[in-house]
Amino acid sequence: MNYKDLRIVFMGTPEFAVASLNALVQAGCNIVGVITAPDKPAGRGMKLQESPVKQYAIAKGLRVLQPEKLKNAQFLQELKDLNPDLQVVVAFRMLPEVVWNMPKRGTINVHGSLLPQYRGAAPINWAIINGEKQTGVTTFKLQHEIDTGDILLQQTIPIGENETAGEIHDRMKEVGAALLVKTIEELADGRLKEKPQVKTEDQRIQDTPALKHAPKIFTETCRIDWNQPLEAVNNLIRGLSPFPGAFTFLDQKMLKIYRGEKLSNSTNVQPGKYQTDGKTYLRFACADGFFNIKELQLEGKKRMNVEDFLRGYKFAETQSDN
Structure with a gap:
């Protein structure tokens, strides 16, 4: 036919x-x-x-x-x-x-x-x-x-x-x-x-790989755990971009992160703490390095690249880049 x-x-x-x-x-x-x-x-x-x-x-x-x-x-x-x-x-x-x-x-x-x-x-x-x-x-x-x-x-x-x-x-x-x-x-x-x-x-019975499942994504799935290794954090952010978006909090406001890069340099900074120069970078500490944000969206604002965000944002607290 x-x-x-x-x-x-x-x-x-x-x-x-x-x-x-x-x-x-x-x-x-x-x-x-x-x-x-x-x-x-x-x-x-x-x-x-x-x-x-x-x-x-x-x-x-x-x-x-x-x-x-x-x-x-x-x-x-x-x-x-x-x-x-x-x-x-x-x-x-x-x-x-x-x-x-x-x-x-x-x-x-x-x-x-x-x-x-x-x-x-x-x-x-x-x-x-x-x-x-x-x-x-x-x-x-x-x-x-x-x-x-x-x-x-x-x-x-x-x-x-x-x-x-x-x-x-x-x-x-x-x-x-x-x-x-x-x-x-x-x-x-x-x-x-x-x-x-x-x-x-x-x-x-069969010599087959364990099955992995793909359940519905809920809000709790999307919250970033900065205590995880860089690779896991990066995978979560990529896997939820652009929707529904992985998120953390910045000065008590929800911050969605859509893209970034892994900085695998060792750090003694507590996971979840951020560093910024206020102009070109905003990065969060993970278990084994920093995640450097490239695209983000703060609660109530539009999605933008990190440079544009930093140009107009005043941090509630200052954290050094040392």
């Missing part, structure tokens, strides 16, 4: 998903419907904002459905009427079985890790926080347990020493989009063999 003959329903909401939807459209896939989140009020005027996927779909003349609840009888009937052969999910919400099991050929998900590693909501962030040197993209079939379905295709992505989660995100969305098209092409003509994932309980 030619992949262009498949009736495909696409499900996604944020900008990350637009790259995949665009890749399918450009490849000539038959997108019979797009499911995305309902419009939400945002901004100062709290005006209703359409999701990036909805904006793209409307521009391309695609049919859009925006169910509040995925088990709603009317939505399920509308979905059934689309008669999908295949559903594709990219950065959407959890689907009930009645939805993911509806198409004849099942539902494909694009996940931002090399499954079975980093199952969960924040795979890009956790891979960097944990100091991984590579990550990747996986296409797989949805099953009952989250991120555990049979693997279809995978592609590895190297993580640069100073790359942030945002930079990996931007590269990954393009890699994932191309991998998705390849997956659908090979699935349609029968070339693709599904590969079952290793489950957690299989670890005792």
Whole structure:
């Protein structure tokens, strides 16, 4: 069967998903419907904002459905009427079985890790926080347990020493989009063999690496512990940049840090104390050196580089650079 003959329903909401939807459209896939989140009020005027996927779909003349609840009888009937052969999910919400099991050929998900590693909501962030040197993209079939379905295709992505989660995100969305098209092409003509994932309980039997997980990021995850080694602090900051952002406190105000560099010179300064010349640098002591801040955002202010920040900031206390 030619992949262009498949009736495909696409499900996604944020900008990350637009790259995949665009890749399918450009490849000539038959997108019979797009499911995305309902419009939400945002901004100062709290005006209703359409999701990036909805904006793209409307521009391309695609049919859009925006169910509040995925088990709603009317939505399920509308979905059934689309008669999908295949559903594709990219950065959407959890689907009930009645939805993911509806198409004849099942539902494909694009996940931002090399499954079975980093199952969960924040795979890009956790891979960097944990100091991984590579990550990747996986296409797989949805099953009952989250991120555990049979693997279809995978592609590895190297993580640069100073790359942030945002930079990996931007590269990954393009890699994932191309991998998705390849997956659908090979699935349609029968070339693709599904590969079952290793489950957690299989670890005792098989000689496989321990599974690392990627749970949702909470506020407590984002607070910098300056008692940690430089490498761990740098990884946390990169892994949470630009969102939600790793933070510390400066003169009792929250300070988000987006980028910096490791200064591995030995120090007798207490971890968490800062040094600055008031003009060109602001650095915090860690367990084994200093973290030199390059980009930051003080509570109530905009994001800026450290030189601009220092030009307009008056410190509540003075700490020497000796």
